[in-house]
Amino acid sequence: MELKYPSVEHMEPGHLGCAGCGAALAMRLALKAMDEKTRVVIPASCWSIIAGRHPDAALKLPLVHTPFAVAPSVATGIRAALDRLGQRDVTVMVWAGDGSSYDIGFGALSAAAERSEDLIYVCYDNEAYMNTGVQRSSATPPGAWTTTTPNLKREAKKDILTALVDHGISYAATASPSYPQDMISKFGRAKETLGFRFILVLSPCPTGWRMEEGKTVEVGRMAVESGVFPLLEVVDGRWSVTHEPSWSPVEEYLEIQGRFAGMGEGEKAFFKEWLRERWELIRARVKQGLPS
Ligand SMILES: Cc1ncc(C[n+]2csc(CCOP(=O)(O)OP(=O)(O)O)c2C)c(N)n1
Numbered sequence: 271m272e273l274k275y276p277s278v279e280h281m282e283p284g285h286l287g288c289a290g291c292g293a294a295l296a297m298r299l300a301l302k303a304m305d306e307k308t309r310v311v312i313p314a315s316c317w318s319i320i321a322g323r324h325p326d327a328a329l330k331l332p333l334v335h336t337p338f339a340v341a342p343s344v345a346t347g348i349r350a351a352l353d354r355l356g357q358r359d360v361t362v363m364v365w366a367g368d369g370s371s372y373d374i375g376f377g378a379l380s381a382a383a384e385r386s387e388d389l390i391y392v393c394y395d396n397e398a399y400m401n402t403g404v405q406r407s408s409a410t411p412p413g414a415w416t417t418t419t420p421n422l423k424r425e426a427k428k429d430i431l432t433a434l435v436d437h438g439i440s441y442a443a444t445a446s447p448s449y450p451q452d453m454i455s456k457f458g459r460a461k462e463t464l465g466f467r468f469i470l471v472l473s474p475c476p477t478g479w480r481m482e483e484g485k486t487v488e489v490g491r492m493a494v495e496s497g498v499f500p501l502l503e504v505v506d507g508r509w510s511v512t513h514e515p516s517w518s519p520v521e522e523y524l525e526i527q528g529r530f531a532g533m534g535e536g537e538k539a540f541f542k543e544w545l546r547e548r549w550e551l552i553r554a555r556v557k558q559g560l561p562s
């Protein structure tokens with residue numbers, strides 16, 4: 271298949287991530303839609319490590335490391351300074367894990383969204399606190415093993431996308447590095463949009479998901495095709511599904527990952543019910559359209 275995405279690379283070939291890190295691939299693809307006038311803001315996470323340090327840094331772009339809960343606030347300040355300097359053509363992009371986005375930094379994220387800060391906020395979602403050794407977050411799916419859910423997570427995954435959309439932000443999307451064309455075009459669209467933009471990227475983690483490190487792209491595809499991770503776009507409140515799943519069996523997605531190995535029939539039924547309810551909401555939102 272002919273690859274139609276840009277050859278530009280804002281990431282060096284080497285980085286400090288684990289082999290098969292979906293979050294590293296996600297960054298590489300996301301940056302293909304960005305230019306060199308991009309400033310990256312990263313809170314405590316695996317990416318604090320993956321980025322490395324000068325002179326061996328993995329990114330070719332200026333990057334600010336922040337404490338766990340304040341990346342959107344630091345990004346707000348950087349945006350304000352750039353505006354004061356008249357540098358409106360510079361994009362500020364937060365690149366945060368699910369721990370800081372869904373949980374500990376959610377307050378700062380919600381506040382920046384509510385103020386319509388002119389930022390791109392990316393949550394690379396590997397569904398747990400991976401950098402500190404695989405602890406459960408509110409992004410961890412039901413039925414998953416983590417070190418803090420040795421008997422599997424009992425709760426559903428928090429729907430952060432809908433929560434952010436309901437702040438009235440200008441652009442929101444989900445993306446997967448297994449679908450590079452879809453992902454790069456969403457980052458391109460976000461770059462061209464003003465206001466608060468939120469992109470949720472599912473980033474398979476071989477270490478925490480207990481899967482083979484060569485299967486990152488394949489597992490990402492299974493997440494999308496089974497409907498577990500819907501590819502969506504919400505522009506000014508108008509929802510669309512950018513890639514219809516082929517509804518491949520959910521079991522295929524669960525069985526390829528060791529973190530779901532402890533699931534019994536009850537956990538599988540709960541997982542499928544969570545999935546069904548999620549899609550019910552998506553279909554309703556897509557149908558709803560905009561008020562006339
Ligand atoms: C206030 C605070 N609490 C805890 C930590 C320790 N810590 C550093 S990274 C991290 C995990 C972050 O998880 P997530 O945001 O999902 O990113 P990931 O590591 O999965 O990439 C934690 C708990 C910290 N740096 N600061």
Ligand SMILES: [Mg+2]
Pocket residue numbers: 367368369394395396397398399400
């Ligand atoms: Mg994480």
